[in-house]
Amino acid sequence: MALLTLARPQLLRTLRPRAYGLGSRSLYGRATEFLQNHDPDLSESQRMVRQEIAKICSDFPDNYWAKVDETHQFPTELYEALASQGWLGICLPQRYGGSELGISEAAVMMQTIAESGGGMTGASSIHMNIFGLEPVAKFGTDEQKERWLTPLIAGRHRACFGVTEPNTGLDTLQLQATARRSGTGYVLSGQKIWISTAQRADKILILVRTTPRDRVKKPSQGLSLFYTDLQVPQVQITEIPKMGRAAVDTNSLFFDDWHVPEVDRVGQEDEGFRMILHGMNAERILIGAEALGLGFAALRRAALYANERQVFGRPIGQNQGIQHPLADSWMKLEAARMMIYQAARLYDQGYTDGEYANAGKYLAAEAAFEACERAILAHGGMGYAKEYHVERYLREVFIPRIAPVSREMILNYVGERVLGLPRSY
DSSP: OOTTSOOSHHHHHHSOGGGOSTTOHHHHHHHHHHHTTOOTTSOHHHHHHHHHHHHHHTTSOHHHHHHHHHHTOOOHHHHHHHHHTTGGGTTSOGGGTOOOOOHHHHHHHHHHHIIIIIHHHHHHTTHHHHHTTHHHHHHSOHHHHHHHHHHHHHTSSOEEEEOOOTTTTTOGGGOOOEEEEETTEEEEEEEEEEEETTTTOSEEEEEEESSOGGGSSSTTSSEEEEEEEOOSTTEEEEEOOOSSOTTSOEEEEEEEEEEEEGGGEESSTTBHHHHHHHHHHHHHHHHHHHHHHHHHHHHHHHHHHHHHOEETTEEGGGSHHHHHHHHHHHHHHHHHHHHHHHHHHHHHTTOOOOHHHHHHHHHHHHHHHHHHHHHHHHHGGGGGSGGGSHHHHHHHHHHHHHSSSOHHHHHHHIIIIITOOOOOO
């Protein structure tokens, strides 16, 4: 059973109400200690990841995450702690400093970070490193892997991911950013939007069109993938003010006359879309795991508060109007967790269809949103106060409902690919 979830009655006895406070490190530490040996559904490697990441996260309590959110300060300390112990390369080859574990272990890692109180802020600070360079690991040359993966895993390089554009949204095949041949490389022009960590990233994995659509047989052809330097004068990076996760920047990019050498192209020209698909199911699984962690964090705080808060001479958690919604949320989160972990196992076994990854992401995001909402309601008026952190959780939990693919597009996918219904869009 997952660390820090409300899996057993003993957990609430371990987390005494007095430990509930602003970013209480003791709350997290006690939960970590109690559940280190209570993960019967995890593999040995998953359990090891859970325990080691929990130890690192115990140094970053809720008040740390509240501070970086308020000051818009990137969580450099967590990033560096994870990098120093090799966790940024959890799925990447050992030859370049990675651990060469699977998405199954990475999902546990990302859930644990979010569940510690870091939420989407903590997870997003390393999210791209975990799945983003899967296309490089699979399709890059040995020289590219050495040049790119080694510094990324060591934390010397930070990467971001550039696919979405202002005028195309989820319709990736309609991308308008272009790359044209010029001498020994390419010249890129266009725009990208919703690019996380671009303010700080050294590198970007970017998908652009190298052959116009009217010159290819299928719209999925003619797109090429590059991994190249981002902080150049030809790229204008503008941060987008947003609702939550303020510590991790989100940006729009405008670029023109951006010269990129041919050696920075990943794989064959015009085959980029096929390569980018390799990481899409992985990202859905990971963001679903992050949503789970946030949902469990909110549920934990709600249960602790309901156990402590006295109204009319009794704890409010004794009232079924409080107790039943929280119990319902635990069941929904656990059900979604099982779907996410099943999707991760299938991915690691080479399964390439997307129904489990999409369904897991959908269920996790919905269950987490409901858990965060209920956590605020269980706190009553205090749920609206920053002191109790659950308002921050709710602001952040919108992210997995929207990105990297909307709820409606997942329903479209399942309707068409699983149920055999006519395409609806």
